[in-house]
Amino acid sequence: MGEADLANAMIERSPLAVAVVELDGHTITATNQNFEAIMPGIKADGHSILEWIHKDDHPLLRGLIGPTSGISGREQKREMRIGRRPDGPWRWMLVAATILKDEDPQATRRALFYFIDIHAQKSHELLESERARRWNYALVSSGLGVWDHNYRKQEFFYSQTWRAMRGYASTGATPFSSTEQWLQLVHPEDRDFVAHAIERQKAGDLRYMNFEYRERHCDGHWIWIECRGDAVEYFPDNRPARIIGTDQDVTDRKNAEALLAHTRQRLEMALTTSRIGVFEHDRNTGTVYGDARICEIYGFDDQPESFDIQRVFDLVHPEDLKRTLARSSELVPGGGPVSAEFRIYRENDGSLRHVRHLVRLHLGENGEETIVGINWDVTEEVRLRQDLVTAKQLAEARNFELDRAKSDIEYAALHDYLTALPNRRFLEDELERRVSIAAASDLKVGLLQIDVDDFKGINSTYGHGAGDRVLCHAAQTLLDMSKHNDFVARMGGDEFAMIISYEGGRDKLEQTAKRVLLELAKPISLNDARVRISASIGIATMGNKKADAAAMLRDSDHALKHAKSRGHGQTAFFTPGIRIADVVDRKPSDRLMQAIEQNDFIPFYQPQYDAETFEIQGIETLARWRQSDGSFSEPSSFIPLAQSLNIMNIIDASILAQALEDHRHWRDNGLSPPRLSLNLSPHRLSDPALVPALQRTELPAGTLTFELLESIFLDQQDDVSAYNLKQIRRLGINIDVDDFGTGYTSITGLLKVAPNGLKIARELVLPLTRSHDQRAIVKSIVDIGKTLNIRVIAEGVESRQHARILTDLGCDALQGYWLARPMPADAMETLLRRKMAEASV
Template sequence: MKTPGHGGGKNAPPFACSPEIDVSQLAELFETWPHAVYALDRSGQYVFQNAADLAAFGNLEDKVAGDVSADAATQEQWTEMHNRALHGETITYSVTRPTSEGPGRDAEVTLAPWRQGEKIIGIFGMTIDRSHERKFDRERQAAAETVRQTHARLQRLADNVPGGIFEFQIDPEGNMCFSYASSGLGPLLGTTTQALLEDPESGFVNDHPDDAHLVQEAIAYSFRTLEPVKMAHRIIHPELGLRWHRVHATPERKPDGRVVWYGCIFDITEEMLRAEELEAARKRMETLSLIDPLTGIANRRACDRVISDLCADPAKRSKTCTIIRIDLDHFKAVNDTLGHAAGDAVLCRVGECLREAIGPDDFTARLGGDEFVIILGPGKTTRDAEAIVQKLRGLMAVPLMHHGRYCRFDASFGIASSDILPDDPMNLLGSADAALLQAKAQGRGRLAVFTTDLHNAMVYRKQREAEIGTALERDEFIPFFQPQIDAVSGSVAGFEVLARWKHPSGDHVLPIEFIPAAEQIQVVQDIDRIMFEKALRVVNRLQAEGIVIPKLSFNVSTSWANDPEIIRVVKKMRTGGTQVAFELLESIVLEEETATFARHIDLLKQSGVSIEVDDFGSGRASIIGVLKVAPDTLKIDRRLVTPMFDSPTSCNLVRAIIDIGRTLGIDITAEGVETMHHAIALRDMGCKTLQGIAFSTPIPADDLASYLTTFRPVFSGVKPARSGP
């Protein structure tokens, strides 16, 4: 159907309209418009639809008056708007219009009266598609809501952070401001957050006077270098007083030259107080760790620190340094006779004496046990040290009353000073120790000064110690065998194994020359074990040749006697018919009263080893001590045997020891038998075994077989003393 009067042209709407309406003008005007345009006559019949409307909303040919328009939600709304437009009103409203593609589009509809002259002949409508705009608006509103919610969430987080968060900036002219401050920042700084935003200076007015410049310097440095601000500083809070704050802020330079810091501030007062308390506690512990709890004077650790400080200070090192080493004499006897409480009382008294004897610039310490040291003030000499020793002797001479009993004590002193031998304090301490050993060797209660001669002796000892270490590596220690003669039959009863050092010079060095140095480097036990193993190999070799040695006696050091290794070694030994005996020095019997020592003695006896007490009669061991060990043999000290014909006292002591042995059921061996006259006399006294150069000097292992095969009983025809090594 063609619209009357339209001519059926290209743009003519395909539906009829009232004869008085000419739509050709509408087609010319609106056909190419981008918005949908249409027209209705007064009856509501659609008479025009441009291409945009056709494309967007489909063909309206079938729309008739009275239909509910797509441009209104309800029939009533459409009737109302239609009537208003026909009465000359222009109406604009929003609807969702259905489209030819299905889903509706958000549209803005305008209805206006269509006039011909003064007459309203219909309604002119224009629909603008607002779908994209509305979608953008919805997305924008959704994004804005997301931003709002995120900001609110961040604000809640910032307000609940136990500190303050800020954005602070300074422009190139030096003007500063807080562009953001969390609600907690103001109160943290002793002001309000609003005050910070209005006046940034209010954030700095409470800085501690001693720290304010540090804060400003940190900001200025960060402004120049863009390095983060990381610092702790103090403020004087108007309500809380002194507070510690930690600041961390990262800078960013903007194109206009501003530097903006994004940061936070936390109150670390409690943390700093705890740190101060810990530091104070550490210092207290440090002080306590430098004090000997018993005597109240400094301890070894403090002494080491003083020595290190002296060595590290060139000014002090340039001055004379003098050190006194002190060791109490017979202190063990005080503990043993009066008890450890008395020993502690003596040590406390010594501490008092030391404090009283030294000067204000002197230092004293207890090194441990009954050992003490005095380090004199810089510049003091040996003479000053001797004066202190003299004063100490006077103070120590006064006996200490402990629980109604007098405790008397004395000490030995060693002095070393750089005014005699220039040296650093560390070495002087060792030199003073060497002087102390010299004093003790002179008989206790003595004073010795480290001199050139003592220095040379110490150098020799150190050299000897190094040589002994090398000798052990080169296996230069070898056994010699000292015959022991049966006093009744005159036959060989056994041998004492004696250590010799086969020196590279060709000499056989005696123990008296190397044992002291070996004790210093703690290798006597190693030498004991080597002698034991090598001697047993000699025994096994001789047994293979049909020669049986009745008994071998070995000297055992204190360290080996207390080492479980000695039990393992003994259990592995294979001696055939040879009896093994261990000789313990009389001093060991006296001094070693530990459970370990007693257990080892019992285990040795159970393994078939005989126990002998060597050098008996030297005056150290008591009869009670001997009974505790229950030895098989007592060996009389050669210092009693050798002079027995020239000293009635020695002769009587020898006879008394033999009688003691007979009473206790203990065999007696006499050492130091130099002549047959000695041998016969000792035999007649009842001595069981004789040992000395009257029968032979110590024999090397290679000569042992020859000695045994050519030996004749002593008392059946006296064999002359063997000469040789």
């Protein structure tokens, strides 16, 4: 029996659907009943096997029997849909093919096909695959990453989405091999919680099957993960053996929540800080829903969540209620906000408050009208506005006073406070102007410098008040004698000047000078006495067209000295011979001026010590003149000459600048120096340029004290001195009274000036060791200081006994040679360093 016959026999006996097919034409040559049952009533013999196979599966059939199948003598299997073309119905079958061998090489090639019905199994498999595909699409599109922890098999699966959300490769090993390693990728603040949650998951705790945490992305930033899981298999002890879940990247949501929370927090903080209350008012029912701040604004102690609008109306000031309601009637749906300000009497305490509100009308879906708005208490703002109006009025008044004060200061800067005549500065400017005009015209300019003879004698005999009256008499006499174009000024002290513009010779100048002497010689009354005064006059002229104002002032000064050298009541014109004779007498003055130019005036410092602790609590600054041989001259050697030359202000300013620089240097070196004190002369106090100069100087708090002689307070102060004294205090500079006890200052005077300190004069301190009466005097001064809360400093401490007595008497500070002599800046720095070192031990 050949293989073909054997195949036919097998076909009939096979329980499977079987068919024999010619390979060249795919023609069915034989089938069994089981094959015919696939399509009942249709004979398959003679038909192509392809008619029973779904067209999409034809390539599978050809793969079984084709020349490249490589199955010769070997059975192959494919899953195909079997039915009847074109519409089926189709059933999934497992198709196997075996090539039948024939001894005759010329015989037709055939194959034996077996068909096994797998439709139910395949349909279920396709259904599950489709479901899996749908779920996979759903998971991918939802961004859920699947994880599967099989603790029984110790298998752990993570989907591609799970990997992608963390930045891992879609395949390959994860960057961790254990739960402990993975936990290192969790945010440190969440790590303990996540470790605990995992343990609770393993224990089956449903409360931990859903939680959120932060995990590090592979590029380094943190992402928020929402983890959801559930147990699908259990160990015998009911512990989860397998947990399957999903992870979702919720970073955007968490960031949005954080931003929302932060915004809400800032809004709440802003509302709380600004004390703004928010409310809604239902117009139909009249009900108001307000927050706690609304209740606080209106004084509702019961803190209701809602209340009737009439409760608010009852609190509004009657004068404001109608106006406020009228403003609310302007509200329209979709329109802009309406604001109003009104007064209320708070419900709980009855206090009057000012409230501002801003409201807008909203129209609901059903047509209900709701007013939404805010209220805030503006009582303090209203008070501030009122205060600003008042302050503005005060400022305008003060500006007027400042403008007037400025005018007064400008006037004072150019005029003498006693006689109201122009001062030396004004004189110099006017003389310069007239000389310039005269140089370009035929006019001539003459300068008369007038000095009252023996003026010091008048002061000594009749007192300073009488001397002032003499100066005023001289000023008025010169004004009465001057022509409309003459210029009269007070140069300082007892010196006056008159500028005269004239034509022709100098006879007019001489005649004017003589008439001045005659008028001044007329008797005046001083303290019930008839007194005659005389004067000396020096006269200078332009001389030539190239003359200048400075030269004329020098020439008139030379001429005046020449006139005074000839006796009282004399006049003298300037000649070159007078200048040569005067140069010899000016050598001390020239040396003093040269010292100023060369900065030979330097500060020396004498410390002031606390009377109880002997710690340095102040430093007095003293002027010294450095000589060419390296020695230093005392102030008594140059102050009288400097005052006569009117240059003491320059020396004072230089000493102050150097002292402040030394003080700054000590501070920069960490020495913490105490306050500096400097003497301020009466002339310097009346200088209009004093305060502007101090304002341009950086003065740290607690740096400076000015010492003024007691006699300054005895004299009637001029307007400039009073103004300067007031401004000095505003600059934070203390005022001490120097040489107290040598004048006649009254308690009323001290109260008026209110100095920070009193310095007991050296003349009162020296006799203390031998005079009990002197101690009583000093004790009374100390008691005055204590009563008026004024610090008391004693100078002239030249022995230990002096220091002990003054301490017992209650002095606050001591100064004198026994404690320390005046010293230059470097020695003072050394002393400060030593004291600082002693204090640190």
